[in-house]
Amino acid sequence: MTLVDGSLDELEIQIILALQKDARKSYKSIAKKLGVAEGTVSNRVNRLIQQGILKLEARVNPFAMSNKAAAIIGINIKRNHHAKATKEIMALSNVNAVWATTGKYDIFVEILADSIKALNVFIFEEGLSTIEGIEATETYIMLDSASKFFKIHQ
Secondary structure (H helix, E strand, C coil): CCCCCCCCCHHHHHHHHHHHHCCCCCHHHHHHHHCCCHHHHHHHHHHHHHCCCCCCCCCECHHHCCCCEEEEEEEEECCCCHHHHHHHHHCCCCEEEEEECCCCCCEEEEEEECCHHHHHHHHHHHCHHHCCCEEEEEEEECCCCCCCCECCCC
16 A cells, blocks of 8 residues: 555555556456456555556657657746746646756746647747746757657647
8 A cells, every 4th residue: 555655565566567558458457467356456546546646648659740849848937936937837738747857947848739830839929928937948859759658738
């Protein structure tokens, strides 16, 4: 059972590993492989989701689609604007992930846009330019990845 400090026990690790291999695998088949009841697997997965440790969702490979542009943007935010700016950035369409970091940038933002033009619009016209407190950005266009999958947005 997940410990108070958020660490995982061996059963939870095995359940997560099974779902990482095939997120569509039934709890029944996972339970059979691990020698536990189906309800145990279901309860553990639900608890991990409720605790914010596990998230099950569909993602796409943008490098397998000809009409997508993926980027990581390093952003510096004015002092005392971090919480508000980060929250507003996370709410923007096309934002896949946001990380608070140490180093040259305060946060990194992962973007999936419909094109380079749409990425340009996101940065300079409709997305980031609407957020108060952004001091500087640096954009890195992703060329390929064998392991990165993104959420798509409407």
